[in-house]
Amino acid sequence: MELFWYIVLMTMLTVYVILDGYDFGAGIVHLFFAKKEKDKKAITNAIGPFWDANEVWLIASGGVLFFAFPTLYAASFSGFYLPLIMILWLLIFRAIGLELRGQIHNSIWETIWDKAFGIASLLLALFFGIALGNVVRGVNLGMVTNGVPVHESHYFFLPLWNPTFSPTTEHLGIIDWFTILLGIIGVVALTIHGANWIIFKTNSDLNDKLKRIVFRLNFALLGLVVISLLVWHIIEPKPFHNFIKTPWLWIFPFITFTGLFGLFFIKRFKKDGQGFIFSALFLFGGITTTVASIFPKLLPSTNTINPDLTIYNMAADDYGLSVGVNWFIVAIILVIIYFTIQYKVFKGKMDNVGYGEH
Amino acid sequence: MEDMLFYDRMQFAFTITFHYLFPQLTMGLSLIIVWFKWKFLRTKIETYNDAAKFWMKIFAINFAMGVVTGIPMEFQFGTNWAKFSELTGGIIGQTLAMEGMFSFFLESSFLGLFLFGEKLLGHKLHFVTGFLVFLGSWASGYLIIATHSWMQHPVGYEILENGKFVLNNFGALFSNPWLLPSYFHNQLASVITASFVISAVGAFYVLNDKHSIFGKLFLKSGVIFGLISSILVAFPTGDLVAKNVVKHQPVTFAAMEGIFETEDGGSEIVLIGQPNILEKKLDNKIAVPNILSFLTYQEWDAEIKGLNEFDSNIYPTNIPGLYYAYHIMVGLGTIFIGLMLLAAVQLLRKKLFQTKWILWALLFMAPFPYIANTTGWYTAELGRQPWLVYNLLRTSEGISPTVSSGNTLFTLLGFVGLYLLLGLLFLILVGKIIYKGPQPKKY
Numbered sequence: 021m022e023l024f025w026y027i028v029l030m031t032m033l034t035v036y037v038i039l040d041g042y043d044f045g046a047g048i049v050h051l052f053f054a055k056k057e058k059d060k061k062a063i064t065n066a067i068g069p070f071w072d073a074n075e076v077w078l079i080a081s082g083g084v085l086f087f088a089f090p091t092l093y094a095a096s097f098s099g100f101y102l103p104l105i106m107i108l109w110l111l112i113f114r115a116i117g118l119e120l121r122g123q124i125h126n127s128i129w130e131t132i133w134d135k136a137f138g139i140a141s142l143l144l145a146l147f148f149g150i151a152l153g154n155v156v157r158g159v160n161l162g163m164v165t166n167g168v169p170v171h172e173s174h175y176f177f178l179p180l181w182n183p184t185f186s187p188t189t190e191h192l193g194i195i196d197w198f199t200i201l202l203g204i205i206g207v208v209a210l211t212i213h214g215a216n217w218i219i220f221k222t223n224s225d226l227n228d229k230l231k232r233i234v235f236r237l238n239f240a241l242l243g244l245v246v247i248s249l250l251v252w253h254i255i256e257p258k259p260f261h262n263f264i265k266t267p268w269l270w271i272f273p274f275i276t277f278t279g280l281f282g283l284f285f286i287k288r289f290k291k292d293g294q295g296f297i298f299s300a301l302f303l304f305g306g307i308t309t310t311v312a313s314i315f316p317k318l319l320p321s322t323n324t325i326n327p328d329l330t331i332y333n334m335a336a337d338d339y340g341l342s343v344g345v346n347w348f349i350v351a352i353i354l355v356i357i358y359f360t361i362q363y364k365v366f367k368g369k370m371d372n373v374g375y376g377e378h
Numbered sequence: 379m380e381d382m383l384f385y386d387r388m389q390f391a392f393t394i395t396f397h398y399l400f401p402q403l404t405m406g407l408s409l410i411i412v413w414f415k416w417k418f419l420r421t422k423i424e425t426y427n428d429a430a431k432f433w434m435k436i437f438a439i440n441f442a443m444g445v446v447t448g449i450p451m452e453f454q455f456g457t458n459w460a461k462f463s464e465l466t467g468g469i470i471g472q473t474l475a476m477e478g479m480f481s482f483f484l485e486s487s488f489l490g491l492f493l494f495g496e497k498l499l500g501h502k503l504h505f506v507t508g509f510l511v512f513l514g515s516w517a518s519g520y521l522i523i524a525t526h527s528w529m530q531h532p533v534g535y536e537i538l539e540n541g542k543f544v545l546n547n548f549g550a551l552f553s554n555p556w557l558l559p560s561y562f563h564n565q566l567a568s569v570i571t572a573s574f575v576i577s578a579v580g581a582f583y584v585l586n587d588k589h590s591i592f593g594k595l596f597l598k599s600g601v602i603f604g605l606i607s608s609i610l611v612a613f614p615t616g617d618l619v620a621k622n623v624v625k626h627q628p629v630t631f632a633a634m635e636g637i638f639e640t641e642d643g644g645s646e647i648v649l650i651g652q653p654n655i656l657e658k659k660l661d662n663k664i665a666v667p668n669i670l671s672f673l674t675y676q677e678w679d680a681e682i683k684g685l686n687e688f689d690s691n692i693y694p695t696n697i698p699g700l701y702y703a704y705h706i707m708v709g710l711g712t713i714f715i716g717l718m719l720l721a722a723v724q725l726l727r728k729k730l731f732q733t734k735w736i737l738w739a740l741l742f743m744a745p746f747p748y749i750a751n752t753t754g755w756y757t758a759e760l761g762r763q764p765w766l767v768y769n770l771l772r773t774s775e776g777i778s779p780t781v782s783s784g785n786t787l788f789t790l791l792g793f794v795g796l797y798l799l800l801g802l803l804f805l806i807l808v809g810k811i812i813y814k815g816p817q818p819k820k821y
Contacts, residue, residue, distance in 0.1 A: 068494070069490035069491070072442075072489060073483065073486040073489075075486075076486045079449060079452060079482055083476075086452075087467065087475035090463055090468055090471050091464050093467060094456055095464070096456070101789075102788075104453055104456075105789045108453055109792060112796060116800065116803065123439075171779055336467060337542075339545055340468045343548040347476060347480075348479065351480050358483055358488070366490070
């Protein structure tokens with residue numbers, strides 16, 4: 021039962037990153053590369069009817085986490101208190117930036133909400149990368165100080181940073197050089213992903229420029245991924261343990277690199293959607309590889325006194341989890357139907373959908 | 379510890395109060411928009427379609443505000459109420475996860491189609507998308523009230539040795555006697571909000587002699603929906619909710635009604651008075667004898683337990699707050715029925731659009747359903763105190779153990795600032811839409 025809900029949760033989170041990831045990426049592209057009003061219009065049109073439903077994957081994942089692993093939900097949401105509340109504020113800014121911009125036609129009004137949307141998207145991409153970094157690195161569970169736990173074995177609290185920015189001290193912060201590295205990977209990967217979505221969904225003048233940008237950023241992404249692999253052993257001494265034990269898991273890193281290398285051919289792709297497929301593969305592979313390497317841990321412990329939080333010691337009671345399967349299957353079928361309808365109605369190029377024009 | 383609890387409660391109270399200003403209009407308005415669209419399909423009169431389109435613009439902004447202020451609610455169970463989430467997540471996690479899976483996906487997928495898809499879909503399918511958005515928002519309300527009902531009146535659970543609540547009967551969550559009365563009471567109250575908003579905009583247009591065709595349509599629909607919902611919210615739904623409180627939370631009922639002493643020969647109903655906790659009485663009381671006993675038990679001399687019968691450590695934490703919340707809700711509810719009755723009579727006599735003072739009254743009444751809805755929720759929530767799960771888990775036992783009060787105050791201040799900005803933007807934008815008025819299609 022735990023394993024079923026673990027797979028459900030991870031799948032939903034991955035779907036969230038792939039879907040809302042292109043919204044964040046579009047926001048970053050909007051911030052840095054969209055100079056003309058026409059370009060901005062193209063970008064908001066490309067994500068307009070979708071972003072809201074995409075964001076529901078985050079809320080629904082939060083719900084499933086709460087329901088299936090309540091102890092993990094409680095411990096991690098209170099432990100990562102500050103960044104989570106800041107993510108909420110950023111999500112609010114991004115949403116109102118998108119929704120309110122078109123309400124009043126005035127250049128100052130439009131500039132304010134353009135920047136709100138762009139900067140919030142950039143910071144969200146950074147924060148989600150940092151979040152992944154924190155999960156891989158682990159936290160000081162029970163807040164052990166000088167060998168003595170201060171709280172119950174699964175509770176903790178992390179400040180935003182500590183003065184050393186080191187991922188290996190007793191007093192960890194949310195932001196250290198390792199989590200920042202993953203944050204930057206997040207920003208670059210989602211920028212590429214968002215650019216690919218815009219290329220896919222519009223006939224904008226921006227598209228040729230975006231292909232060049234994706235091509236260049238992909239070198240940066242490759243470099244960052246290599247650096248992260250080189251330093252990974254500092255955080256996780258046995259990263260290959262699961263892969264050696266269960267060889268079919270190698271498919272996940274393989275998918276990651278397929279996505280990464282595929283994108284170098286972006287200028288030769290015949291169809292506009294192909295780039296998007298490769299960046300989606302990269303994101304899918306990147307998340308699944310990371311998750312597979314720490315399985316069955318959900319949040320590792322950095323001290324030796326309290327055990328890691330795993331899917332087995334964090335899960336809800338068996339009866340609740342089993343009943344949940346019934347309604348979940350009905351719900352997920354409905355969700356697939358909704359998304360099929362939505363993407364069918366808004367298929368093809370979106371240049372003329374008129375998002376934000378009321 | 380004390381100030382940790384205080385700031386956690388303040389933050390939840392502030393964010394949920396602000397959040398619920400939006401869904402109450404969303405839920406009620408979606409019903410009325412669907413009704414406009416339906417009338418258009420039946421009669422082919424363009425005014426109905428234009429009316430639907432006009433309210434969709436306001437709906438869109440309102441919905442967006444509801445979404446962005448709603449996400450923090452789900453997060454805060456974990457961030458601020460970690461211990462509560464850990465202990466009860468196996469149960470309330472069910473209904474909250476179901477809300478995400480069944481209603482948020484439904485609403486958000488079809489909202490995009492509803493707002494941007496009229497040309498692509500044609501009117502019939504456009505109506506269907508509107509109906510699905512309505513369905514999603516009402517399903518969301520249902521699952522939230524199911525969660526709320528479990529906290530008020532826990533069912534289908536057992537408590538393990540480590541203090542965790544685990545589910546042992548899924549069906550019980552939905553056959554909870556607390557659920558249906560509360561659900562319909564709440565949904566009707568949201569229809570009241572929408573009806574009064576629509577009537578007020580209608581009155582504004584008629585009094586201004588601008589967009590009068592729409593003004594008259596809005597008044598007519600607003601008054602009809604408003605009258606039906608104001609009556610049904612009091613009887614039978616409000617009555618049934620109150621009977622649940624008497625039965626399962628008698629101490630709460632005594633505090634709500636301001637009954638300090640059990641009275642022989644039946645209890646009076648208090649209309650006005652200020653609770654004086656020190657002297658255990660009401661100051662400046664105006665009351666009608668025996669009515670409360672009759673309303674509660676249909677017997678004039680039925681005994682209603684006063685606060686004196688209960689141990690003070692299970693008293694609601696804030697008795698005056700609870701008493702005022704309840705009396706404001708009931709008082710406003712009575713005024714709503716009266717005003718809507720008068721307006722409906724004038725509508726039947728075809729004189730409503732000329733009866734200026736009723737139009738003015740409808741215009742000024744627009745904010746009050748928001749107050750009634752808010753105080754209604756305060757009654758439910760303050761009434762449940764000092765418990766998170768009634769009689770089983772105290773509020774003070776539910777907070778996050780590692781989040782200091784300094785951090786909570788920081789985020790509370792952040793929310794206050796951000797929400798002030800949101801509220802201001804909302805008023806400006808909706809004001810602009812209302813001022814501009816509906817834009818009939820040109821031929």
